[in-house]
Amino acid sequence: MEEVKKTDSEPDAENETIEPTDTAHFSADIKRLIDQAEDARLNCMKQYESRSHMAFSLGLLCVILGSCAFGWFFFYKFQFLPGLLFLALGIVPYFLLSQFKMKPLQEYELQHKNVFMPKLAKALGGLKYRPKSGIKAKMMGPAKILPAFDQYIAEDCFAGTYKEIKMILSEARLSHSKRKDGYVFDGIFVLLELPADRFKGHTIITADHQATKQWKGKRWKDLQQITINNQKLASTFEVFSDAPQEGESLASDEILEHFAELSVEFDKAPLSVSFYRGKYIFIMIPYEVDMFETSNLYLPVTTSVQAQRCKKEIEQILSIIDLLSLYKPKDSPDKAT
Secondary structure, three states: OOEEEOOOOOOOOOOOEOOOOOHHHHHHHHHHHHHHHHHHHHHHHHHHHHHHHHHHHHHHHHHHHHHHHHHHHHHHOOOHHHHHHHHHHHHHHHHHHHHHHHHHHHHHHHHHHHHHHHHHHHHOOOOEEEOOOOOOHHHHHHHOOOOOOOEEEEEEEEEEEEOOEEEEEEEEEEEOOOOOOOOOEEEEEEEEEOOOOOOOOOEEEEOOHHHHHHHOOOOOOOOEEEOOOOHHHHOOOEEEEOOHHHHHHHOOHHHHHHHHHHHHHOOOOOOEEEEEOOOEEEEEEEOOOOOOOOOOOOOOOOHHHHHHHHHHHHHHHHHHHHOHHHOOOOOOOOOOO
């Protein structure tokens, strides 16, 4: 049904223990990383400008020589094919030199993905980073909140383990052949995997009211809508569960307020959360901003604000784990703390 476009497999989070850092240490780490990234940017920019001048001069010279040779054969020798051959030979080096001058840009992008981003992930508490990886599609399908899609692209994946609970976060895009005007989803996927079953049934919390209209009575036909007593939260979220008592526990005011705060971090995105198979929590956050792409070569690196925001967002997600004692059935041993 779906095609997954990524070069890496799902990262192993077991051996990457997350230890949230305080703001002061994180700011110092980020300043050091940005200084290194800025040095790399300036070096690549100098190489790019030098190669650009060289490529333009040599390319122009080759084109002029090729044009002169074409004119000589065509107007004086009346031989069209040899002239055309020399004209082509004059143009080909111009395109080859264009590739030559782009090399520093490619190296800048590779350094960002292969050097800067892994160091940023480590600064974020010891996370593991992979540029082309994400959550396996088969793990997300049972969550019942994915839109219909036939292609899945994942990138910029962070993974680690916090209090025995695995976390994988990545940018993700879903597309469908019938949708010609863009992606059916563009944003963030988060998967939390608990070490053992902690909740019953299947519960969905969503602020995406369009999804509710689409799936209520269809994909969610086995789920019962849970009443939210808090009027403010009820206007934002809807809750569905096939275990009503468990659903009410999962959709407590504290949890819903926490998801509302997480939504604010992503510009009030209509996020959806699914609790399923006893130990999985899958979060979908629509967010079209590309958070981790390379900055413009001619602009100073300004990743500090993005990094601080990323830290806050990951802490918001990790704090869900700190609330898991609210989800734990009373007759289950507490292994989450």
